[in-house]
Amino acid sequence: MSRYHILDAQHTDPARIKRERDKARELRKTRWWLDQVNRGICHHCGGRFKASELTMDHLIPLARGGTSAKGNIVCACRPCNQSKKLETPVDAVFEQLERERNAGGSESEGEGER
Numbered sequence: 001m002s003r004y005h006i007l008d009a010q011h012t013d014p015a016r017i018k019r020e021r022d023k024a025r026e027l028r029k030t031r032w033w034l035d036q037v038n039r040g041i042c043h044h045c046g047g048r049f050k051a052s053e054l055t056m057d058h059l060i061p062l063a064r065g066g067t068s069a070k071g072n073i074v075c076a077c078r079p080c081n082q083s084k085k086l087e088t089p090v091d092a093v094f095e096q097l098e099r100e101r102n103a104g105g106s107e108s109e110g111e112g113e114r
Helices: 014-028 031-039 078-084 089-112
Strands: 054-058 073-077
Touching: 014 031, 014 054, 031 073, 054 078, 073 078
Parallel strands: none
Antiparallel strands: 054 073
């Protein structure tokens, strides 16, 4: 299912995005990032990978107002990072709740007909 996100022009300003990407490049050079990558674990799927197979992922995408701060950056395998696109952790929780609600709704409707 395709999802559309309304992006605020303030967040998608090319100058802001460039500044945040520059910050991310600098963060890649830090001991903190090397420690993250050397753990070899994708934040999203929990899979184990070589450091060279992990990418830097912004939990809240830059285009949705995220920043290049340690609290917003995690290691992700390429497939997880690419499939996430503009999604946030909250989007994933809401999607799971919606699936559970839809699954539970069909069961409870069947029970009422007995």
